[in-house]
Amino acid sequence: MEQFISxxxxxxxxxxxxxxxxxxxxxxxxSGIVDISLExxxxxxxxxxxxxxxxxxxxWIGLLAGIAVSVAFAMLHGFVSVTYNGNQLISGMxxxxxxxxxxxxxxxxxxxxxxxxxxxxxxxxxSEIALPFADSVREVPVLGPVYSQLLSGHSILVYMTIxxxxxxxxxxxxSRFGLRLRAVGENPHAADTAGVSVARVRYIALFWGxxxxxxxxxxxxxxxxxxxxxxxxxxxxxxxLAALIFGKWRPVPAVIGCLLFAFADAIQIRLEGVxxxxxxxxxxxxxQVLPYALTVFLLAGFVGRAVxxxxxxxxxxxxx
Amino acid sequence: xxxGQPSTLPRWASLTILxxxxxxxxxxxxALVTWMIGEDPWECLKLLVSGAFGYGEGIxxxxxxxxxxxxxxxxxxxxxxxxxxxxxxxxxxxIAGLGVTLTVLAFDHTLPAPVLMPLAILAAMAFGAAxxxxxxxxxxxRGSHIVVTTIMFNFISYxxxxxxxxxxxxxxxSQNPTTREFGQAAWMPAMHDMAAVLGFDLPSTPLNASFIxxxxxxxxxxxxxxxxxxxxxxxxxxxxxxxxxxxxxxxxTVIIVAMCFSGALAGLSAVNELMGSTHxxxxxxxxxxxxxxxxxxxxGRNHPVGIVLSALLFGALTQGGLELSFEKxxxxxxxxxxxxxxxxxxxxxxxxxxxxxxxPLFKRKD
Numbered sequence: 001m002e003q004f005i006s007x008x009x010x011x012x013x014x015x016x017x018x019x020x021x022x023x024x025x026x027x028x029x030x031s032g033i034v035d036i037s038l039e040x041x042x043x044x045x046x047x048x049x050x051x052x053x054x055x056x057x058x059x060w061i062g063l064l065a066g067i068a069v070s071v072a073f074a075m076l077h078g079f080v081s082v083t084y085n086g087n088q089l090i091s092g093m094x095x096x097x098x099x100x101x102x103x104x105x106x107x108x109x110x111x112x113x114x115x116x117x118x119x120x121x122x123x124x125x126x127s128e129i130a131l132p133f134a135d136s137v138r139e140v141p142v143l144g145p146v147y148s149q150l151l152s153g154h155s156i157l158v159y160m161t162i163x164x165x166x167x168x169x170x171x172x173x174x175s176r177f178g179l180r181l182r183a184v185g186e187n188p189h190a191a192d193t194a195g196v197s198v199a200r201v202r203y204i205a206l207f208w209g210x211x212x213x214x215x216x217x218x219x220x221x222x223x224x225x226x227x228x229x230x231x232x233x234x235x236x237x238x239x240x241l242a243a244l245i246f247g248k249w250r251p252v253p254a255v256i257g258c259l260l261f262a263f264a265d266a267i268q269i270r271l272e273g274v275x276x277x278x279x280x281x282x283x284x285x286x287x288q289v290l291p292y293a294l295t296v297f298l299l300a301g302f303v304g305r306a307v308x309x310x311x312x313x314x315x316x317x318x319x320x
Numbered sequence: 321x322x323x324g325q326p327s328t329l330p331r332w333a334s335l336t337i338l339x340x341x342x343x344x345x346x347x348x349x350x351a352l353v354t355w356m357i358g359e360d361p362w363e364c365l366k367l368l369v370s371g372a373f374g375y376g377e378g379i380x381x382x383x384x385x386x387x388x389x390x391x392x393x394x395x396x397x398x399x400x401x402x403x404x405x406x407x408x409x410x411x412x413x414x415i416a417g418l419g420v421t422l423t424v425l426a427f428d429h430t431l432p433a434p435v436l437m438p439l440a441i442l443a444a445m446a447f448g449a450a451x452x453x454x455x456x457x458x459x460x461x462r463g464s465h466i467v468v469t470t471i472m473f474n475f476i477s478y479x480x481x482x483x484x485x486x487x488x489x490x491x492x493x494s495q496n497p498t499t500r501e502f503g504q505a506a507w508m509p510a511m512h513d514m515a516a517v518l519g520f521d522l523p524s525t526p527l528n529a530s531f532i533x534x535x536x537x538x539x540x541x542x543x544x545x546x547x548x549x550x551x552x553x554x555x556x557x558x559x560x561x562x563x564x565x566x567x568x569x570x571x572x573t574v575i576i577v578a579m580c581f582s583g584a585l586a587g588l589s590a591v592n593e594l595m596g597s598t599h600x601x602x603x604x605x606x607x608x609x610x611x612x613x614x615x616x617x618x619x620g621r622n623h624p625v626g627i628v629l630s631a632l633l634f635g636a637l638t639q640g641g642l643e644l645s646f647e648k649x650x651x652x653x654x655x656x657x658x659x660x661x662x663x664x665x666x667x668x669x670x671x672x673x674x675x676x677x678x679x680p681l682f683k684r685k686d
Contacts (some may be wrong), residue, residue, distance in 0.1 A: 036467065086669040087407050089467050089625065093614060094665035109357030109650050136502030238471055245468065285483040292472040292479075299464035308465070 002144075005149050007266050009183050010155065013224070015262035016161050017042065017216040021240035022247070022254045024212035028074075029249060029259030030172065031205035032185040032311045033081050037092035038097035038213055039071070039237025044215025045070040047103040050117040050228035051110065062222045073099075075209030077205070082202045085315035087301060095235075105229045117228040125307040126155040126223040155223045158217060164212070169251040181205055185309035187314040198316045216240075242295040261291045276287070328679055339619060339626070341674045343633075346662035353658065356649060364644060364651065371643025372636035380511065380525025386628075386635030387527075388589040390534040392613025394541050395585035397622040399466075401487075401545060402578035403558035408455060408470030409610025412448040416587025417446030420594050421489065421499055421601045426548035428503030436505050439599065441533075441591050447525035448587020449580040451477065453635065456579025460572035466579075479508065481532050485603055498602040501568040508596040528596035530588070537585065538624040554578055586610060608657070615660050626636060634660070 028035040046064035049136035053062025063264045073095050080091035104115030111117050137144045172178040184201045185190040192198055221228045222238075243261055247254030268287035275281055329338070349360035372382045392409045399406035423443040427436055454669025455469040485497040508528040515522045547550040555573045556564040565573055589609050594601055612634050619633070639655040664675065 035466075036471070036680065057500065061389030077342075080665075080669045084670060084673070087405075089407075090614075090664060091669035093611075093667055094661050097615075097657055097664060099610060099661075101654045101656070102481050104652060104654040105353065105357065105658060108652060115652065115654065226384065235475060238475065241468070248455050283487065285479040287478040289476050291474045296458070296464070296469055296472050296476075299468060300458045300462040301464070 005145050007263075007270065009150050010266040010269075011259060011263045012150070012158060013262075015258045016158050016263050017236055018240045018243060018258035018262060019255050020212045020216035020219065020242045021167065021237055022258050023164065024209040024216070024252060025171070025241055025244045026168070026249065026251055026254060027181070027212070028207040028209040029176070029244065029312055030185045030201045030309055031181050031313055032188060032309055032314070032316070033077070033202055033206060034078070034088040034094055034313045035090060035206075035209060036238075036241065036294045037095035037099075038240055039233050039235065040092075040096035041070045041073050041213035042217040042220065042237050043096075043099040043103055043231070043233045044073055045214040046221035046232055047107060047117070048223035049106070049214075049215075049218040050120065053124045054117055055122065059120075059124060059126045059218075059222050062124070063215070064217045066218040066222070066303065067161050067211050070214035070217060071210035073209060074206045074213070078203050078206040081315065083200050085317060088315075090314055097317055102230060103228070103306075106155075107228060107230070115230040122225045124222075125226045126157055126219075128153045129159070131155055147262075153230055155219070157219045157223055158252045160215070161219075165251065165255055167300055172251060177201075177204070182309075184316075185311060189319065192316070192318060198318075202316075213237075218230065238290055242291050245293075245295050245308075246298060249306065264290055325677060327603040329368070329675060330473045332451060333678075334509065334672075334675075335621060335623075335626075337678060338671065338674060339621065341678075342671065343668040345674075346666045349662050350655070350659050354651070354655075357401070359650060364648065366514045367644050367647050368637070368640035370393040372640030372641075373619050375526055376540055377510040379641075380527040382635045383531055384525060384527040384592070384630070384640040385481070385638040386631045387531045387592045387596075389612050389616050389631035389634045390538060390628055391589040391592065392609050393620060394537060394613075395582045395610075396584060396613045396617035397430045397581040397620070397624075397627060398545075398554075398578055399615055400622050401551075401558045403561070404456075404459070404575065404582075404597070406452065406455075406467050406582050407578065407610075408452060408465055408468055409582075410474050410606055410608065411470070411474035411610070412451045412586040413610050414474075414585040414607045414650065415451040415480055415590045415623065416448035416486065417590035417594055417601050417605060418584075419443035419445075419587065420590055420647070424506040424595070425489070428506045431505065433505040434606030437508070437595070439596060440506060441588070441590055444587040444591050445584035446587075448583040448590070450583070452579040452583025452586070454647045456576040459579075460575040472480070473633070480605060485601070487600070491600075496602070499600050502595070502599045504670070506625045507599055508591070509537075510588065510596075525569050526597035528592065530554060530592035530596050533588065533591070535628075536651065538628055541585075542624045550574075586613065587614075588607060595647055612660060612664045618671075619663055623650075625671060 010201065021042055025038050026034050043320050048069035049062035049066030052065030077091050077095060081088040084205065109118055131152035134148040137147055173183065180191060180196050180201050184196065184198050188198045217242045222230055239261055243257035244254045246257035264287050268284050271282055271289040272284055344364050354361040354364055371377055392413065395409050396406055404461050420440050420443060423440045451462055451473065455466050455473055458464045459466040490497050491500040505597045511527040511531065512522040512524050545554060551567045553574050556567065556569060557571050561571050593605050616630045616634055619630035628652055637656050637659060641653055649661060
């Protein structure tokens with residue numbers, strides 16, 4: 001029981017940045033803009049937030065800086081994909097590489113610590129929040145540990161993420177903007193005829209995507225490790241993209257995908273070097289490869305079929 | 321699908337002036353960043369150029385890096401001609417390294433060099449092609465998007481190789497996940513050794529016979545893409561799939577074969593690296609070479625001449641950047657990554673950005 005709860009606890013920790021990034025990708029891809037730059041924007045935000053939090057001794061200023069930088073690059077992606085009608089994949093790729101390049105360069109120049117930022121003081125990073133009565137109910141069987149260990153003791157960013165999931169779902173499926181967002185992603189010409197500005201909707205979608213990537217990056221550096229580390233996103237942006245495809249571009253299934261991948265990750269750390277009955281030791285690489293292999297199978301339609309928004313990746317050129 | 325603003329410039333101008341302007345823009349932003357971190361961009365540029373071309377050894381290293389970039393640049397360009405974006409060059413080169421290693425480790429004490437080397441090169445191409453075949457097949461027959469599949473295949477290849485290296489191929493008794501050293505029969509002849517036979521005295525560098533192979537590959541690429549029946553099909557599919565189908569071409573076959581060629585070319589970069597320089601396989605031997613290939617192909621506008629020139633640029637940036645980082649500790653090899661990203665942005669995503677500014681110069685006066 002104890003072990004199982006700590007397993008779920010680390011699942012939540014690993015899943016939070018994935019969920020945020022996957023929802024960021026959801027906004028952008030549902031509007032018809034491919035976004036493979038989730039990884040890069042997270043990395044940029046992780047660096048900017050850690051640097052700002054260190055300089056101003058405030059995690060909140062760090063969060064703002066992370067969001068600002070992430071949104072700035074989302075707007076660059078928007079300029080290429082919406083205004084200029086350029087190739088969205090190449091634009092995303094370039095943002096990823098620019099992010100891997102510029103973050104260690106600036107970190108080294110500003111902090112002289114081999115491309116990382118200095119460890120943040122406790123007051124300048126997000127700390128864990130104990131929910132009310134967490135200590136007093138600890139002894140209650142079953143519900144006690146679930147509440148005090150699993151639900152309590154996370155960063156404010158985790159609780160924000162939990163709140164964001166239903167908000168995004170509502171936004172995409174129930175709001176006026178959500179309807180336009182989906183229309184623009186499926187059939188921009190029809191949306192245009194109905195008087196919707198395709199460019200405006202796509203820019204707004206990219207903006208919210210930037211905000212969510214900024215949150216995800218800040219979570220990594222200002223909360224999880226307490227410093228920016230070179231290449232600290234380590235493929236999480238692509239994992240989020242995989243989860244988004246796994247969820248067939250829908251918010252709740254995408255979140256479930258993130259939780260699943262995070263759970264696999266949490267299990268993998270615990271299985272390292274453990275002999276299991278029948279199969280023996282499972283190499284950790286085998287579990288690492290699962291999300292990626294699963295995505296390939298899904299896209300190929302061998303297990304279910306993931307169909308992308310119809311006009312994804314195609315620049316919208318208004319017909320005369 | 322055509323992207324970006326259409327260009328109205330004469331062909332020669334859009335092939336020369338625009339790439340130069342795009343490169344200038346990328347370098348300008350880099351200079352700005354260099355200046356921001358308190359270094360003199362002009363001085364850094366001088367150090368970089370002299371590090372890459374200033375002395376014999378530097379030139380050798382520059383050309384050694386250039387070799388790998390030509391291969392991956394051609395690989396990405398092959399896919400681009402078919403309208404496909406192959407991000408998986410990194411994984412294909414990685415798996416190709418497995419092909420080289422398995423062949424060499426099995427036969428390096430039994431087969432003589434003239435047999436072993438072609439065999440290992442073929443193994444590299446076959447393994448690279450096989451790793452690209454699957455995404456190609458999935459794209460052509462199952463409609464799964466090649467970009468996402470190749471990204472996933474990159475990650476899968478990292479895990480597969482890490483597992484194989486740390487569990488099976490590791491040199492017994494070694495702490496690092498590397499294989500044992502290859503036998504001498506599998507060492508690509510070094511350029512300075514070959515030159516010595518001809519009576520020239522070159523400094524000792526990792527530059528090897530793969531460079532000649534890269535030039536040959538570029539010529540073959542040109543002949544196949546522009547002067548063969550299959551090349552015509554390739555370009556037709558890339559420009560307009562519907563027209564290709566209407567003309568009786570099999571689009572899915574072209575896509576699959578194009579991906580296989582792409583993977584095989586990417587795989588050759590592993591030959592340069594493993595058989596030419598390190599003579600053993602380690603976990604990080606590809607070191608981003610597949611991603612550089614994207615920048616090289618975009619800057620070289622998918623033409624072999626452009627690809628060789630931009631591969632040379634990236635070779636010089638890599639070698640000169642390393643020299644620069646010895647002189648200026650604040651500038652690391654990530655600076656090159658930044659330049660690479662900016663070049664992909666300006667030459668790839670925004671390739672005709674400056675077109676409106678120079679178009680008036682070419683307007684016919686009538």
